[in-house]
Amino acid sequence: MYNLARQLLFKLSPETSHDLSLDLIGAGGRLGLNGLLTKQPARLPVTVMGLSFDNPVGLAAGLDKNGAAIDGFAQLGFGFVEIGTVTPRPQPGNPKPRIFRLPEATAIINRMGFNNLGVDNLLDRVRASQYKGVLGINIGKNFDTPVERAVDDYLICLDKVYAHASYITVNVSSPNTPGLRSLQFGESLKQLLDALAQRREVLAVQHGKRVPVAIKIAPDMSDEETVQVAQALLASGMDAVIATNTTLSREGVEGLAHGDEAGGLSGAPVREKSTHIVKVLAGELAGRMPIIAAGGITEGKHAAQKIAAGASLVQIYSGFIYKGPALIREAVDAIAALPRT
Numbered sequence: 157m158y159n160l161a162r163q164l165l166f167k168l169s170p171e172t173s174h175d176l177s178l179d180l181i182g183a184g185g186r187l188g189l190n191g192l193l194t195k196q197p198a199r200l201p202v203t204v205m206g207l208s209f210d211n212p213v214g215l216a217a218g219l220d221k222n223g224a225a226i227d228g229f230a231q232l233g234f235g236f237v238e239i240g241t242v243t244p245r246p247q248p249g250n251p252k253p254r255i256f257r258l259p260e261a262t263a264i265i266n267r268m269g270f271n272n273l274g275v276d277n278l279l280d281r282v283r284a285s286q287y288k289g290v291l292g293i294n295i296g297k298n299f300d301t302p303v304e305r306a307v308d309d310y311l312i313c314l315d316k317v318y319a320h321a322s323y324i325t326v327n328v329s330s331p332n333t334p335g336l337r338s339l340q341f342g343e344s345l346k347q348l349l350d351a352l353a354q355r356r357e358v359l360a361v362q363h364g365k366r367v368p369v370a371i372k373i374a375p376d377m378s379d380e381e382t383v384q385v386a387q388a389l390l391a392s393g394m395d396a397v398i399a400t401n402t403t404l405s406r407e408g409v410e411g412l413a414h415g416d417e418a419g420g421l422s423g424a425p426v427r428e429k430s431t432h433i434v435k436v437l438a439g440e441l442a443g444r445m446p447i448i449a450a451g452g453i454t455e456g457k458h459a460a461q462k463i464a465a466g467a468s469l470v471q472i473y474s475g476f477i478y479k480g481p482a483l484i485r486e487a488v489d490a491i492a493a494l495p496r497t
């Protein structure tokens with residue numbers, strides 16, 4: 157059925173089709189229809205970050221930036237749903253067009269720029285949802301907050317979402333907010349992590365629960381930089397790392413229509429780069445911190461490859477656009493078929 161829907165949706169501009177799909181998934185969710193219309197994945201329970209997941213295949217951030225369709229996505233069979241990136245204040249994002257399909261490469265280029273309705277609106281949506289599973293809330297900074305004050309924005313969001321999230325993702329890896337990726341390195345990273353860790357201690361006491369914090373990183377890092385990130389995350393007591401966001405590389409899309417659009421490239425062309433980062437992280441972390449892998453899962457077997465590389469959970473964005481909900485089931489089955497370690 158998704159093939160038919162896709163034929164229709166792909167006739168529309170990517171952003172119109174995105175908005176329409178979100179509306180449909182949201183409406184289906186409110187009516188409780190999505191679960192009836194999709195064959196559900198097998199149950200494959202896992203515990204990661206102290207949280208219980210029905211299966212290890214989640215929705216990656218950015219598809220439901222405002223938490224408008226949480227129930228709808230959950231009913232499609234995702235083992236967890238990550239909403240956002242959300243910023244303290246609403247912002248329009250970059251001018252359109254800002255999302256491009258590259259079907260020959262099963263890829264997407266986007267330069268959305270954190271278009272979102274702000275954290276207060278997102279929390280209204282979370283309160284309205286019926287979903288009881290694992291909900292990640294991904295936080296970022298407003299584009300007009302100077303990068304030297306970025307920590308303030310993350311702390312505002314951390315405070316606000318803390319009571320409502322199963323885990324919180326700190327996004328320092330979008331290529332579409334100038335300066336954001338500089339927070340992944342050196343002193344800037346250390347200062348951010350220390351500030352988050354300190355505030356989390358306070359919030360844990362206030363709320364009587366310790367909400368895990370994950371850091372989402374870019375694929376455009378050397379092995380040495382990746383190792384340094386892993387060490388900094390361990391030192392600050394973070395709970396997980398999400399690898400990865402989109403890439404600035406254009407390897408694999410040279411010469412294709414839209415291949416030279418500015419923004420982050422996702423889907424098949426980022427797969428190997430992301431999996432390499434997972435491997436380097438896994439080598440350094442040696443089981444001390446879980447890895448959530450995202451990047452280029454367009455077939456079930458790619459999800460299994462991420463787990464084999466050392467990830468505990470996976471997330472999907474571009475593959476879902478191209479393959480629809482059947483990919484969730486395929487990914488769960490491929491992971492279930494891995495030999496147990």
Ligand SMILES: Cc1cc2nc3c(=O)[nH]c(=O)nc-3n(C[C@H](O)[C@H](O)[C@H](O)COP(=O)(O)O)c2cc1C
Binds near residue numbers: 270400450
């Ligand atoms: C249109 C689009 C918007 C995205 N927005 C966000 C975002 O707001 N926050 C974020 O952390 N990642 C965002 N991402 C990155 C995805 O969550 C994911 O990390 C990346 O696309 C790699 O996975 P994929 O190859 O399965 O798409 C976005 C990706 C796309 C394609």
